[in-house]
Amino acid sequence: xxxxxxxxxxxxxxxxxxxxxxxxxxxxxxxxxxxxxxxxxxxxxxxxxxxxxxxxxxxxxxxxxxxxxxxxxxxxxxxxxxxxxxxxxxxxxxxxxxxxxxxxxxxxxxxxxxxxxx
Amino acid sequence: xxxxxxxxxxxxxxxxxxxxxxxxxxxxxxxxxxxxxxxxxxxxxxxxxxxxxxxxxxxxxxxxxxxxxxxxxxxxxxxxxxxxxxxxxxxxxxxxxxxxxxxxxxxxxxxxxxxxxxxxxxxxxxxxxxxxxxxxxxxxxxxxxxxxxxxxxxxxxxxxxxxxxxxxxxxxxxxxxxxxxxxxxxxxxxxxxxxxxxxxxxxxxxxxxxxxxxxxxxxxxxxxxxxxxxxxxxxxxxxxxxxxxxxxxxxxxxxxxxxxxxxxxxxxxxxxxxxxxxxxxxxxxxxxxxxxxxxxxxxxxxxxxxxxxxxxxxxxxxxxxxxxxxxxxxxxxxxxxxxxxxxxxxxxxxxxxxxxxxxxxxx
Numbered sequence: 001x002x003x004x005x006x007x008x009x010x011x012x013x014x015x016x017x018x019x020x021x022x023x024x025x026x027x028x029x030x031x032x033x034x035x036x037x038x039x040x041x042x043x044x045x046x047x048x049x050x051x052x053x054x055x056x057x058x059x060x061x062x063x064x065x066x067x068x069x070x071x072x073x074x075x076x077x078x079x080x081x082x083x084x085x086x087x088x089x090x091x092x093x094x095x096x097x098x099x100x101x102x103x104x105x106x107x108x109x110x111x112x113x114x115x116x117x118x
Numbered sequence: 119x120x121x122x123x124x125x126x127x128x129x130x131x132x133x134x135x136x137x138x139x140x141x142x143x144x145x146x147x148x149x150x151x152x153x154x155x156x157x158x159x160x161x162x163x164x165x166x167x168x169x170x171x172x173x174x175x176x177x178x179x180x181x182x183x184x185x186x187x188x189x190x191x192x193x194x195x196x197x198x199x200x201x202x203x204x205x206x207x208x209x210x211x212x213x214x215x216x217x218x219x220x221x222x223x224x225x226x227x228x229x230x231x232x233x234x235x236x237x238x239x240x241x242x243x244x245x246x247x248x249x250x251x252x253x254x255x256x257x258x259x260x261x262x263x264x265x266x267x268x269x270x271x272x273x274x275x276x277x278x279x280x281x282x283x284x285x286x287x288x289x290x291x292x293x294x295x296x297x298x299x300x301x302x303x304x305x306x307x308x309x310x311x312x313x314x315x316x317x318x319x320x321x322x323x324x325x326x327x328x329x330x331x332x333x334x335x336x337x338x339x340x341x342x343x344x345x346x347x348x349x350x351x352x353x354x355x356x357x358x359x360x361x362x363x364x365x366x367x368x369x370x371x372x373x374x375x376x377x378x379x380x381x382x383x384x385x386x387x388x389x390x391x392x393x394x395x396x397x398x399x400x401x402x403x404x405x406x407x408x409x410x411x412x413x414x415x416x417x418x419x420x421x422x423x424x425x426x427x428x429x430x431x432x433x434x435x436x437x438x439x440x441x442x443x444x445x446x447x448x449x450x451x452x453x454x455x456x457x458x459x460x461x462x463x464x465x466x467x468x469x470x471x472x473x474x475x476x477x478x479x480x481x
Contacts, residue, residue: 006141007231007241007242008228008231008242008251010138011145011227011241011242012224012228014142014145014149015223015225015226015227015228016220018223018224019224020220022223022370022377023374025200025370026202026204026373029200029201030201030204031203032203034205039205039207040207041207041270041272041273042274042366043274054273056276057280060283063284063287063450064284064287066454067287067290067291070294071290074294074297077298078298078301078307081299082306082307084302084472085472088473092469096466099462102462106458106459110455115451115454115455116447117447117450
C-alpha cells in the first residue's frame, strides 16, 4: 500500500532538486554586479513611496474563507463519488440533502452580496 | 545467526537501493522529454500565435548554420537566461525569494508522478488516490505565487500575488466539483482506472466528454484560469501591474517560474486528455481498427495520449491569440456565479445517469 507512494516522494524530491540546480547554475554562470539602484524594488523608475507590506482589500480574505468552506465540501463529496454504485439511490438521496444544505448557504451568500466584486 | 542476519540485511539493502535506482531512472526518463516539451511549447506558442497574427514568429536561430525554421530558439533562450544575473532586491526576504520558484516547479513536476502514459507505463500509476494527489499537489502551486509576491517586497508583485491567489482559489472549487463528476462516472481515484472506465467499442463516443460535457468545459476553462493564462492573466497583467508576482525576478529564477507555468499547462492538458478524452484510447470505433502495422498506428497507444495532450495545448495558445483579457470582477463572477452552479447541477445529473445505468457509458 504505502510503498506505492515511494516513487511519488522521490519525484517530489527530484522536482525540488531540479529547481535548486537550475537556480544554482544561474547563480554560478551569471554575473553578480549589484548596485543600489538595481537592487531596489521595481516601481517604474521611481523611488518606492512606502513599504510594500500595505493594507489590502478585505474581499481577498472573504474569498479565502469561502474557498475553505467549499473545498471542504468537495472533500466530503470525494468518498461518496467513489462508492456511489454501492450506496445506490439511498446514498444519492443522502447526498442530495447535503448538497441542498450547501446550495441554501450558497444562495444566502449570493443574496448577501459576498460574491460581488464591485 | 548474525551472519545470516547480515546476509539478509545486505540483500535487502541491495534490493532497496536497486528499487530507488529504478525509480530515479524512470523519473529521469519521464522528466527529460517533459522538459523538452516545455521548451518547445514556448517555441510553438510564439510560432503559432505569430502565424495567427500574420507574422512569422522566431525563424532565425537554428543549428550549425542551418536556420531550420528557428528550432534552435528555445535552446538559445535557455542558455541566455542561464548567463543572466539573478537579482535579489535588498528589501526582499532572500530565502523565501529563492524558495518560491523552486516550489512552483516542484509542484508542477511532481503531479506527473501519478499520470499513466498508456496501459502499463507510468511512475507511480498504481497509487490508489491518484486524482486526490493531483488535486492536492496542484493546489500547493499557489504557495509559489503568493510567497514570490510577498517576499519580493514590491507593490506590483504583492498586488499580482493577491489577485492570482484569489483567482486560483476561486477556480479550484469549480475544478474540484468537475473532478467529483469524473469520480462519479469512473468510480475510482486511480487515473489508469479512470481511463479504463472510458473503454468501449464506439471510439470517441465512449469517452466522458460527452456525458460530462458541461464539466469538461468548466474543467478546461478553470485549468486555463488556474495556470494564469490569457484571458485570465490579470496576475501578470503587463499593461497594469507590469508582470505581477514575478516582476522582481530575473535570469534563471524567472526561467524557473516560466518553466513551471508551461509545465502546468501541459499537466492540465494531459489531465483533460485522461479524464475526458479517453487517455491513450483510439478515437476510432473498434470495428475500424485493422490488424498489422497500420492497426498499431490507428489503435490505442501512447501516441494518442500525446496527440490529445497536444490538441488541448493548442487551445491554450489559441485562447491567448483570440481573447482580450477579462476584468477582475468578471473573472470572479464567472468562477463563483456561473461555474459553481453549473457543476453542482451537473453532479446530480451525472449521479442519476450512473445509478440509472445510462448507456453506452454507464451500463
